Amino acid sequence: MGVSVGLALLIGGVGFLGYKWWAYVTNTKSPYDEIGIELNSRAPGPVNEWGCAQLKLRFERMIPPYGCARPEGGWK
Numbered sequence: 001m002g003v004s005v006g007l008a009l010l011i012g013g014v015g016f017l018g019y020k021w022w023a024y025v026t027n028t029k030s031p032y033d034e035i036g037i038e039l040n041s042r043a044p045g046p047v048n049e050w051g052c053a054q055l056k057l058r059f060e061r062m063i064p065p066y067g068c069a070r071p072e073g074g075w076k
Contacts, residue, residue: 025051031059031068041067052076 024036040051052068
C-alpha cells in the first residue's frame with residue numbers, strides 16, 4: 001500500500017510541475033515568472049528549446065529569461 005501511495009504522489013507531482021511548465025511557456029503574461037523560469041531552465045534540451053521558442057513568439061522584444069538567452073545575449 002505504501003508503494004502505491006508513493007507512486008501516486010510522484011505521478012501527481014510530475015503532472016503538476018509539467019502543467020505549471022506548460023502554462024508558463026504557452027499562456028503567461030510575463031516571461032519573468034520565477035517558477036516558470038526555473039522549470040524551463042531545468043527542462044531537458046529539446047523541451048527547453050520548445051519552451052523558449054514559445055516564449056519568444058510572444059515576448060521577442062523583451063530580454064529573454066534565464067535559460068532562454070544565448071551566452072552572447074538575445075534569444076536562443
